[in-house]
Amino acid sequence: MRLSTFFLLALVISSGCAGVQHRGGVPAPLVAGVSARPGAVAWSPDGERLAVIKGGDLVVLDAASGRSSTIGDVDPVFVDWSPGDDLLVVGNDGGKRLLFTMSADLSRRATLKTIDRPDAAMWISSPELPESIGTSGSYAVLSAAADESRIGTFVTYRLEYAEEPGNGRIILAHRAYSPERKVPADYLVGWTHNPVRPVHETLLTPRFRKPPAFPPVTLFATVDPVTGEESELFELSGRRFSVPASWSPDGSRLALTDDAGRLIVYATGSGAYPEPAAGEALGLYPSWNPVGSLIYLGGLLVDPAGNTVRRLISDDPASIGVWSPDGASLAVVTGKGLYIFSGIAPSTAFDKTALALRGKLRLLRRLYKDSLVTGDEYRERKRMLLEGGMTE
């Protein structure tokens, strides 16, 4: 059944000038019963397989053949795929959550740590991992935990290495204060959608604020994992506690939506107030493709200006798009299940200057960590590099 469904999809989806064509009505999902939430789907590093959370099961799916294998006793809530080809899973375990690795054939499992709720975590892999913060391990885990107190909630954004099971080493634990006493769980999950800022390799630390007599806002800031320094980016008015955001692959722009679901593409450093882009896209979870030419939002592929390039899914603003590593395929999770759209050709090539800039920033960070440059020198040279990099 799954195989035939996949081939049906393969028939109705083919590559075109913009990479996607969608004929006929709404097709059946490739995998039904997948929840549309961050962390429900992850591509393998080679872009050939998908890990999917389906109810309480973990499914590994071959993207080409549609063949799948399932393990049913892990109760997963978040899945990612490591560069070493292991699955990295957050699963429920009674009242707590477990972080564990699992081989891609679902035969071996190793628990890394237990965490208290409310907590959410994701793994970041080597392309996003700043070598300069120093590790001999393969994986790093990002997590966000809420510590609710009588004066509000402290959200702790953590970056740590899990070099060995149960032996995580904390690189950064950044604490942000919210005056709200209770933090919805989706705030933390929303953050894990895309927290690492590419090129800069800083962490996004959104913070909801609801001052008396003023409209509520979310303050978007980043934290340098090496120095722990926070840089404020902008404030977004809105009543949502959770504002999922997606970085452009060069780290220069952040895609998010306002309370009405309209796309906002904010160029950091512009100083402008974040305004909605033109266009018809409405959704919750924007997602840049790996070359920065397209954004998936609520069933549409749009360009960074908000213009519709192609409609993939109709009327599902809560759907989430997860791009394959090469950007040629897009897994979309809707209320109905998982769809895969393949053959999406990027309209532009990735800007290689961003990679050069990332290399220099990594080197500078490493020099600072080794005390070869001072904090002031690090900040000043980083500023100069970023200003140069952004104008190139």
Added chain:
Amino acid sequence: MKTITLVLSVLMAILSYPANGAGETGTDCLSCHTRETPGVVGYWKLSAHAEKGVGCRNCHAEAYDEATHQAPAPGRRKPVEAAICVRCHEKAAREHFAGRHGVGFRSGIACTRNHPDAAAATCASCHQADTKTPFSETECAMFLAQSPQVRAEGCIACHKVENRCDSCHGSHDTSLDAARSPETCATCHMGPDHPQFEMWRTSRHGVLFTGKGRDYAPDCAACHMSGGSHNVSVGVTIGPGGQPYPDKRRDNERMAMLGICAGCHAKDFAGKNLGNGDEIRRQSDAMLSEAARIIESLNVDGLLMPSVAERKPHPVVGRALELGPQMLYENLSGVEAEFFRMKKFHAITAWKGVFHQSPDYAHWYGNAPLKLSLSQIASEAMQLRRIKRLEDRLDNLSKMPSTGSGDDPARGLRLLRERYLKGELSADEYENGKNELLKRLGL
């Protein structure tokens, strides 16, 4: 002048009073005590007790052996506790025990968190009715860590107020003027930990009270013992350890205080002032949390000096970092000592200064030192981390004779740094060389 008048009055009372105390039966106490403790007898003779016929044995019956008329051995004489006073002053005692003054010793039980065998009936001594919320989060580890002398003179002397009406009323004098005097409150409610007396005295309330008298401005009792009530906690919106009250009780207490304020002020005016106090308390708590986070992080990284493991064990939590209500003020690292000042002195002063209408205490004795301390803790944490990095670097010099592998882009910088640390280069030479190498690296 007042003192001279008082002494003369006492002496005249001693000389003029009959030899046997009014209300005395049986053995004549005064025949000896007029001679041996004339001051005590003199005060009593001037008191309302003497006037109403309340004599020595009405209060001291348990204090000595009636048959032998022998005074108890030194150290065994029972003090006259509230249980004696309550026999006549039942209403005042009931109010007293409903307020914070009435939990002074019982909070001492709670502070040790060491009462697994306590009978259920005693829960209400420390906990709010039918809840696990304690009346107090008193830092009694401080008590346990002190010498017996400091405990007696520096702790119990104030905290005995629960069972000892004479904390405010005096032992033999019953002068209401003295009991109501703000200076009586100041015996305990002053100083760096909670300078309410100083705040009030320099506030508009205190200035008018001092200059024009009780009819023109409120003193401590006017707001905290309104209507003569002995419940000093009416209108206070948090528990004795700063713990929050349930919303309903908090709102009721606030309305009660606004009712008191309304005797002179519009409720909106007073409500704004008290609301600002609430907000400043929240802001102060947030700064404390930030400082605690820094210190906890230093502790995790082993950067506190002395480390927790190197210290004498904490009397309650043992060899563990304690920044909460059981925090001590001894055997601490520098950042912890500064945190103690923040927590115990500055934060409290900042918001209590608002509640007592003292802008200078709120700002310059509270908010400003609070922020300065936070800056100092953050700065010292940075220095400690920097020292650690340098130590790590120096420790690794011997392991890196050529400093880095051949393809290490930072190899030149490492070599330069090593030469500088060994003293082979001046600071200027090192800076110039470093800038040149960074430029070559495109940085």
